[in-house]
Amino acid sequence: MRFSGLRILREGLTGNKGWTPHWRDPEPKAEYDAIIIGGGGHGLATAYYLAKNHGLTNIAVLEKGYLGGGNVGRNTTIVRANYMLDGNSQFYSHSLKLWENLEQELNYNVMLSQRGHLMLCHSDGQRDAYARRGNMMHSQGDTDAELLDRDGVRRILPYLDYDNTRFPIYGGLMHWRAGSARHDAVAWGFARGADARGVDLIQQCEVTGIDIEDGKVTGVQTTRGAIRSRKVGIVVAGRSGQVAAMAGMTLPIESHVLQAFVTEGLKPVINHVVSFGMGHFYISQSDKGGLVFGGDLDFYASYAQRGNMPMMEHVMEAGMTLMPMIGKSKVLRSWGGIMDMTPDGSPIIDKTETEGLFINCGWCYGGFKAVPGSGYSFAHLMARDEHHAPAAKFRMDRFRTGYGLMDEEATGAQHNLH
Amino acid sequence: MRIECPICGSRERREFYYQGADGMIARPDPDAGGEVWHAYLHLRDNPAGETRDLWYHEGGCGAWIVVTRNTVTHEVLGTRLASDAREAAS
Numbered sequence A: 001m002r003f004s005g006l007r008i009l010r011e012g013l014t015g016n017k018g019w020t021p022h023w024r025d026p027e028p029k030a031e032y033d034a035i036i037i038g039g040g041g042h043g044l045a046t047a048y049y050l051a052k053n054h055g056l057t058n059i060a061v062l063e064k065g066y067l068g069g070g071n072v073g074r075n076t077t078i079v080r081a082n083y084m085l086d087g088n089s090q091f092y093s094h095s096l097k098l099w100e101n102l103e104q105e106l107n108y109n110v111m112l113s114q115r116g117h118l119m120l121c122h123s124d125g126q127r128d129a130y131a132r133r134g135n136m137m138h139s140q141g142d143t144d145a146e147l148l149d150r151d152g153v154r155r156i157l158p159y160l161d162y163d164n165t166r167f168p169i170y171g172g173l174m175h176w177r178a179g180s181a182r183h184d185a186v187a188w189g190f191a192r193g194a195d196a197r198g199v200d201l202i203q204q205c206e207v208t209g210i211d212i213e214d215g216k217v218t219g220v221q222t223t224r225g226a227i228r229s230r231k232v233g234i235v236v237a238g239r240s241g242q243v244a245a246m247a248g249m250t251l252p253i254e255s256h257v258l259q260a261f262v263t264e265g266l267k268p269v270i271n272h273v274v275s276f277g278m279g280h281f282y283i284s285q286s287d288k289g290g291l292v293f294g295g296d297l298d299f300y301a302s303y304a305q306r307g308n309m310p311m312m313e314h315v316m317e318a319g320m321t322l323m324p325m326i327g328k329s330k331v332l333r334s335w336g337g338i339m340d341m342t343p344d345g346s347p348i349i350d351k352t353e354t355e356g357l358f359i360n361c362g363w364c365y366g367g368f369k370a371v372p373g374s375g376y377s378f379a380h381l382m383a384r385d386e387h388h389a390p391a392a393k394f395r396m397d398r399f400r401t402g403y404g405l406m407d408e409e410a411t412g413a414q415h416n417l418h
Numbered sequence B: 001m002r003i004e005c006p007i008c009g010s011r012e013r014r015e016f017y018y019q020g021a022d023g024m025i026a027r028p029d030p031d032a033g034g035e036v037w038h039a040y041l042h043l044r045d046n047p048a049g050e051t052r053d054l055w056y057h058e059g060g061c062g063a064w065i066v067v068t069r070n071t072v073t074h075e076v077l078g079t080r081l082a083s084d085a086r087e088a089a090s
Helices: A005-013 A041-054 A088-100 A102-106 A124-140 A150-156 A183-196 A237-245 A309-322 A324-328 A371-384 B034-041 B082-089
Strands: A034-037 A059-062 A117-121 A145-149 A171-175 A200-202 A207-213 A216-222 A225-228 A232-234 A254-265 A273-276 A281-285 A290-301 A331-341 A348-351 A357-361 B002-005 B009-012 B017-021 B050-056 B064-070 B076-081
Touching: A034 A041, A034 A216, A041 A059, A041 A183, A041 A371, A088 A102, A088 A124, A088 A371, A102 A183, A117 A124, A117 A150, A124 A145, A124 A171, A145 A150, A150 A171, A183 A200, A183 A371, A216 A232, A232 A237, A237 A254, A237 A331, A237 A357, A254 A309, A273 A309, A281 A309, A290 A309, A290 A331, A290 B017, A290 B050, A309 A324, A348 A371, A357 A371, B002 B064, B002 B076, B064 B082, B076 B082
Parallel strands: A034 A059, A034 A232, A059 A200, A117 A273, A232 A357
Antiparallel strands: A117 A171, A145 A171, A207 A216, A216 A225, A254 A290, A254 A331, A273 A281, A281 A290, A348 A357, B002 B009, B017 B050, B050 B064, B064 B076
């Protein structure tokens, strides 16, 4: 079933009776050529690109809940590539390019809106750091980075509190190709694309063990029986520690809860994605009109998909400090996602000590924008057993060796500070 | 979330700074070797359920505290001074 404007028109005139389910609900087979553990954004994207780019179609995605029920449905939907360090820079740049063609690629409306992402700066030092970051983006090839001065920011964001004495606005780094997307649609689009190519998407199927013989993976145990496979990819975000432990691994990861919030629907007021350089607050307005915003982690290890009041208050305070105009909008909902935090704040896409077992984790709280790139690169690694160039630096052993760490914020080896 | 400081009593979470897993107390010998230091600094058991971690009562008495709590429910199950925990472990 292909989507098109004509199709929507025809269905609208004929009672919408022609729509069919986006994917099958298959029983697990006894054996697959590859298994992906985790049916979130990254896992579904991996399955899609394994099938599309590498011709591996006899594969399965095993999901313990429902597709897209984890972090891909629990974020602030920001898509951007304004990273600075070698390793991150080329990866996110590649991912953004995939985003820009994703709707055509998937024949699915992920509602990518490249409205621009502005990082505000509030001191001379921060402005210098942003100038450097912008230069790094240009050198990576993303020439849409533009350093704005105070007046330049005021022209496009007149509603900020420019007279705040403690956090004066000095300017900002604009990343024009960044924006937001419809989070659920990204998961659904990849799921539909994978299913159409023959991938079995198996929900309500929790992996309970990983079978290893002579250092090689041979399959997995699940709540729906044993499934054999010589290739298994772990893509389970906040639950990485538990699944990796099934293969005898201890990861450099601590799981933390990150909250986000949405207000009632308002008329269009915030046209970009805006982030506060002094309070770790970021906000955009959804197409439905709700203000979607978030801030820091709750800072303590957690698997509860909800947070506590102190961080809620802190986020609201940061928002009010930056843009007092949002004060009367009412918060409708809040939610929490479980973030797989690494000691340098950068992800891991790598092989493991077990042959045939691969791992994709450590996205901290930047996983959404990485969905297409992560799936693309992880599929490459799983299919060819070699690293894909844009993600070649996401190695697990960088922590052991100290070589190639990518600590964007230079906060050091403490998981919750990234 | 409220945390029972062994010195100050029940206090609000906001008064505490979170450091991480309680393994941070057992600092390895400087000559312990790269693997040991790698494990100490980076690797985490990261349990879903009962865990023990290290909190600092920065907005109160300044004590380092080992908190036993549940990472799935956020329930605080018990606390003790880190100095006591270290002594008991040695």
